[in-house]
Amino acid sequence: MLNWDHFRYMIAIADNGSVARAALALKVSHATVLRAVAKLEGELQLRLFDPATTGYRLTADGEDILINARAMHSSAQQVLRKAKNRDAVPGGQLNIAIPDASLVDLMQPLKAFSDRFDKITLSSCRAAISKPQDFIEQQIDVLLLISNNPPEALVGRQLTHIQLGAYTLPCNPTNNSQGQADLENNDPDHWITWSQSADPGDELLLLQQQSLLQRQAPSKVVLQTSSHSDALGAVRAGLGAAVLSRAAAGQDLQEVVLPLQTRDWGLWVLTHPNFRQAARVTALMRFFNEYFASGGHPKGS
DSSP: OOOHHHHHHHHHHHHHSSHHHHHHHHTSOHHHHHHHHHHHHHHHTSOOEEEETTEEEEOHHHHHHHHHHHHHHHHHHHHHHHHHHTTSOOOEEEEEEOOOTTTOOOHHHHHHHHHHOTTEEEEEEOOOOOSHHHHHHTTOSEEEEEESSOOTTSEEEEEEEEEEEEEEOOOOSOOOTTSOBOTTTSOOSOEEEEOTTOOTTOHHHHHHHHHHHTTSOGGGEEEEESOHHHHHHHHHTTSOBEEEEHHHHTTTSEEEOOOOSOSEEEEEEEEOTTTTTSHHHHHHHHHHHHHHHTTOOOTTO
């Protein structure tokens, strides 16, 4: 088996012109250099150097081998640099796709992340990501997604749950013991629903309203909107009832009992399989995992 160290001694002799100077550069003995080159010549079954009056001169075979040896040396140096960079402080711009802030407010963990990694510049946006290629086309590094069925081709993990419910502005004091409105006895007159052009990340609300509309006649839908924040504002203005984040609804809105298919949805941190080793991506994903695992729960979760 070829020994990489033997190639290092060969390169040193070629660069320094003599065994003595090569030994000095490598901080080893003269005999060590000679033994290494002799073993390499034996393994390759080639003569690499010819003695000369001024030192050692490469043979024709030696010159060919030296080209490959230098390429090997360059590759080894790149591996070492990458290994060292893993421990370096990550920096640069990090592009993040996040959900509507009224569904889940991620500014607290992002602020904490920015405080720790002050060389990273955060850039947030809304984006529809369903496959790895979308990350490249939309120039996204990390996706924060609310879903119970995230794309299998992406890598990441679930951080926490987001709870949803149907809410309206209180208008009837005859609530049940849990402070919820009975749909049969306190049926809201108007409903707010999501259009098919809903913002990226609000697809779950489109699914939730399917069960709602089974109980509500289309004539009762007074507003279609494309965002959770608009629906929340419309409910607070008294325009009607809507499926909302439970945390966003707070204490001032009244829950309507509905047969929603799913009330809990996962909040995921995801990235492209090829991006997960990037220092700034790894830093954010690890930070968010630790943040939520330690009990950090931003508004909306």
